[in-house]
Amino acid sequence: MRSDIDGLMAKRELQAVIISGGEHPNTIRRYLSNGIDIHGGLVVKKLGEAPALIVGIMEIEEAQKTGLTVLTHNDFEYAQILKAAEGDANKATIIFWGKILEKFAIPAGKIGLYGTGDLHIIIERVKQLAAMYPQYEFVGETGMTLFDEAFVTKDADEIRIIREVAQKTSDVLQATWDFIGSHSADGETVVKADGSALTIGDVKRFVRRALLDVELEDTDMIFAQGRDGGFPHSRGESKDGLKLGQPIVFDLFPRQLGGGYFHDVTRTWCIGHAPEKVQKIYDTVMQAFKIAVDSYEEPGQPTKTMQEAVMTYFEEQGHPTGRSQPGTTVGYVHSLGHGVGLNIHERPSISHLAKEDVFQKGNFITIEPGLYYPEEGIGMRVEDSFIIDENGALVSITPFRKDLVLPLRGAQ
Amino acid sequence: MRSDIDGLMAKRELQAVIISGGEHPNTIRRYLSNGIDIHGGLVVKKLGEAPALIVGIMEIEEAQKTGLTVLTHNDFEYAQILKAAEGDANKATIIFWGKILEKFAIPAGKIGLYGTGDLHIIIERVKQLAAMYPQYEFVGETGMTLFDEAFVTKDADEIRIIREVAQKTSDVLQATWDFIGSHSADGETVVKADGSALTIGDVKRFVRRALLDVELEDTDMIFAQGRDGGFPHSRGESKDGLKLGQPIVFDLFPRQLGGGYFHDVTRTWCIGHAPEKVQKIYDTVMQAFKIAVDSYEEPGQPTKTMQEAVMTYFEEQGHPTGRSQPGTTVGYVHSLGHGVGLNIHERPSISHLAKEDVFQKGNFITIEPGLYYPEEGIGMRVEDSFIIDENGALVSITPFRKDLVLPLRGAQ
Numbered sequence: 001m002r003s004d005i006d007g008l009m010a011k012r013e014l015q016a017v018i019i020s021g022g023e024h025p026n027t028i029r030r031y032l033s034n035g036i037d038i039h040g041g042l043v044v045k046k047l048g049e050a051p052a053l054i055v056g057i058m059e060i061e062e063a064q065k066t067g068l069t070v071l072t073h074n075d076f077e078y079a080q081i082l083k084a085a086e087g088d089a090n091k092a093t094i095i096f097w098g099k100i101l102e103k104f105a106i107p108a109g110k111i112g113l114y115g116t117g118d119l120h121i122i123i124e125r126v127k128q129l130a131a132m133y134p135q136y137e138f139v140g141e142t143g144m145t146l147f148d149e150a151f152v153t154k155d156a157d158e159i160r161i162i163r164e165v166a167q168k169t170s171d172v173l174q175a176t177w178d179f180i181g182s183h184s185a186d187g188e189t190v191v192k193a194d195g196s197a198l199t200i201g202d203v204k205r206f207v208r209r210a211l212l213d214v215e216l217e218d219t220d221m222i223f224a225q226g227r228d229g230g231f232p233h234s235r236g237e238s239k240d241g242l243k244l245g246q247p248i249v250f251d252l253f254p255r256q257l258g259g260g261y262f263h264d265v266t267r268t269w270c271i272g273h274a275p276e277k278v279q280k281i282y283d284t285v286m287q288a289f290k291i292a293v294d295s296y297e298e299p300g301q302p303t304k305t306m307q308e309a310v311m312t313y314f315e316e317q318g319h320p321t322g323r324s325q326p327g328t329t330v331g332y333v334h335s336l337g338h339g340v341g342l343n344i345h346e347r348p349s350i351s352h353l354a355k356e357d358v359f360q361k362g363n364f365i366t367i368e369p370g371l372y373y374p375e376e377g378i379g380m381r382v383e384d385s386f387i388i389d390e391n392g393a394l395v396s397i398t399p400f401r402k403d404l405v406l407p408l409r410g411a412q
Numbered sequence: 413m414r415s416d417i418d419g420l421m422a423k424r425e426l427q428a429v430i431i432s433g434g435e436h437p438n439t440i441r442r443y444l445s446n447g448i449d450i451h452g453g454l455v456v457k458k459l460g461e462a463p464a465l466i467v468g469i470m471e472i473e474e475a476q477k478t479g480l481t482v483l484t485h486n487d488f489e490y491a492q493i494l495k496a497a498e499g500d501a502n503k504a505t506i507i508f509w510g511k512i513l514e515k516f517a518i519p520a521g522k523i524g525l526y527g528t529g530d531l532h533i534i535i536e537r538v539k540q541l542a543a544m545y546p547q548y549e550f551v552g553e554t555g556m557t558l559f560d561e562a563f564v565t566k567d568a569d570e571i572r573i574i575r576e577v578a579q580k581t582s583d584v585l586q587a588t589w590d591f592i593g594s595h596s597a598d599g600e601t602v603v604k605a606d607g608s609a610l611t612i613g614d615v616k617r618f619v620r621r622a623l624l625d626v627e628l629e630d631t632d633m634i635f636a637q638g639r640d641g642g643f644p645h646s647r648g649e650s651k652d653g654l655k656l657g658q659p660i661v662f663d664l665f666p667r668q669l670g671g672g673y674f675h676d677v678t679r680t681w682c683i684g685h686a687p688e689k690v691q692k693i694y695d696t697v698m699q700a701f702k703i704a705v706d707s708y709e710e711p712g713q714p715t716k717t718m719q720e721a722v723m724t725y726f727e728e729q730g731h732p733t734g735r736s737q738p739g740t741t742v743g744y745v746h747s748l749g750h751g752v753g754l755n756i757h758e759r760p761s762i763s764h765l766a767k768e769d770v771f772q773k774g775n776f777i778t779i780e781p782g783l784y785y786p787e788e789g790i791g792m793r794v795e796d797s798f799i800i801d802e803n804g805a806l807v808s809i810t811p812f813r814k815d816l817v818l819p820l821r822g823a824q
Binding site: 020023024025039058059060062073074077078079082083088089090112114115116117118119120121122123124125126128139140142143145208212217220228231232233322327333334345354 | 432433435436437451469470471472473474485486489490491492494495499500501502524525526527528529530531532533534535536537538540550551552553554555557617620621624629632640643644645646647670734738739741745746756757765766767
């Protein structure tokens with residue numbers, strides 16, 4: 001969590017971290033800016049000191065809402081720097097960074113560069129910075145990075161927001177269930193009052209509006225029917241009409257409007273009725289979900305134990321898994337879950353290949369077993385989001401029913 | 413445009429470009445993938461050959477919609493690589509990249525790395541790639557990059573989409589104008605039927621829904637009233653009620669739902685009536701807008717000539733500019749315009765400091781003069797988007813009125 005950052009910096013012997021990346025959405029910059037991502041600008045955090053924001057003069061009014069110390073380009077006489085660099089913005093940036101390092105009195109040593117942005121720019125900028133300021137070593141990081149480690153646990157303020165987003169998302173699921181259920185069928189097709197098919201596009205439009213009404217935004221939901229649902233990340237075809245008796249994978253992962261905390265939930269629905277084979281596979285997925293939750297014991301437990309429990313069960317039931325058949329495209333083809341936060345995918349990873357990841361108090365994670373047989377028209381996934389609370393208990397924060405069959409109660 | 417890419421690669425002596433960046437929205441990846449951005453994956457483009465997509469097995473169904481050649485991790489035996497790397501995903505990635513370079517038979521030499529993603533990862537990845545594959549030089553780029561150059565001109569397919577987005581955005585402006593106009597006033601405050609204030613939050617909610625209805629999405633519009641509008645990028649305060657006679661800067665820059673082409677337009681509105689001083693400054697901004705458009709002559713003209721014409725006019729009228737007072741926070745504080753496309757800000761830059769930028773056929777640009785005096789409660793900006801068509805003509809594609817006063821025709 002945020003309060004860990006100085007310790008995580010010290011462990012890496014970083015004198016400072018600088019978050020850059022221009023106007024791209026930047027979760028690390030948002031994290032250090034108390035939840036507000038300025039469109040552009042740098043965050044500079046010296047070891048042991050509070051982060052500061054450096055922005056263009058046009059951003060100052062928004063930047064001050066972060067509560068951070070805000071400096072503008074004018075505080076570094078950027079206009080003069082740019083003039084001296086004969087209008088070469090790249091050359092000016094290198095000088096500007098030097099002035100920043102000087103102003104914050106960053107001691108010689110390692111400086112960690114983090115953030116989301118243009119890869120091609122940072123690759124060259126690091127070389128130029130290293131050449132210009134040899135007293136510093138400018139470093140990045142792969143693997144379990146500083147901010148991966150910080151993001152792994154959420155503090156009380158974050159959990160409060162995360163629970164709000166969870167409740168709103170569940171409300172939208174309920175509204176979507178009711179919306180679809182209000183229709184009727186014509187043969188095997190779900191139809192609207194005018195007799196035309198209710199399409200996946202119609203449902204997605206409904207969901208996006210329902211999300212907006214509670215200040216959430218869609219980030220490309222999955223609503224995939226039949227064969228499409230058999231490919232875990234297929235989005236579904238907007239023009240397709242909803243059919244009775246076909247499994248639909250509905251994976252909804254909205255976030256706070258304008259960027260912020262995500263929620264992640266999946267349900268599999270069969271409209272009207274479920275064929276026996278579909279019901280059987282669904283029951284297997286639901287049993288896997290139960291096994292996953294029951295396999296949780298306590299903080300400190302390696303996350304891979306949960307995935308292994310699920311894989312063992314699926315394999316016993318005759319389904320291939322990524323352990324029994326690495327690279328399989330049918331059966332159980334993905335990991336069991338992941339951390340969530342300002343990013344939709346964070347650590348910990350709940351995978352049989354995750355060697356370092358353990359459950360911790362303050363985790364916000366998904367549990368999402370699934371089975372996929374696209375050529376049989378079958379894809380199934382059931383997912384709740386959980387937190388591990390201050391007592392070390394694994395608690396679902398997705399209070400929405402897990403019925404497979406969504407009955408139509410529309411006009412007869 | 414897309415057809416220039418091989419030439420731009422040859423100019424830089426690049427044997428290949430690789431677009432990486434994980435699941436972050438990635439406009440370069442989208443551009444090379446015919447407008448569809450897969451959530452994750454690499455695009456590899458060898459000099460003289462069509463781009464290819466490499467994705468995880470879960471993404472294959474979406475990836476094939478791009479029309480590109482699609483390979484999956486399985487084609488490179490990634491599961492075995494990961495096992496050999498003892499589950500170390502970072503080490504596995506370096507080996508995986510080597511297999512890709514081998515499979516595409518990329519000749520020794522320079523490889524350009526581009527895209528949007530985690531800066532900290534690419535900084536270290538480049539070092540590891542360089543150490544492992546010394547026959548290649550892995551390079552980034554700053555300044556006017558390969559894709560900046562490509563994006564500068566749009567082809568006919570892109571212009572068609574850009575015009576559609578422009579029309580939809582103008583329709584939403586009209587709907588917003590009508591929505592606000594349908595209200596009435598109580599004293600100096602615009603009120604709803606129940607007598608409560610119509611707030612900026614209400615207007616933004618209306619706009620977001622109206623955008624969704626035409627398959628566009630807001631990307632953090634500006635609707636800033638009075639003093640707030642005097643800070644060019646202040647978003648406005650959602651809780652504030654709309655007031656009569658105060659200038660409101662409404663800068664709307666939506667894009668196609670899920671990512672895609674932007675439109676960029678700004679209007680300044682005064683509800684009910686405009687005080688004389690506000691009208692006078694607005695007339696000055698409108699005259700600057702006309703001067704800007706009239707200063708355009710032909711393709712090949714340096715863009716800075718347009719900004720210089722506007723600055724000269726503003727300075728003659730007694731307003732400080734970034735040329736007369738570098739770093740000024742009042743008067744005319746920003747550049748005149750910029751390219752637009754899959755990114756909201758692209759080249760060319762229309763700035764007095766832009767030394768290389770010239771107007772070209774196929775440009776999609778904004779022209780947006782403004783004046784800002786926050787302590788006087790004044791911010792003004794008027795912006796249309798333009799294309800430079802196949803005849804070299806500068807054509808506005810924002811067909812929406814530029815009236816300052818938005819009259820209320822609501823309940824009496």
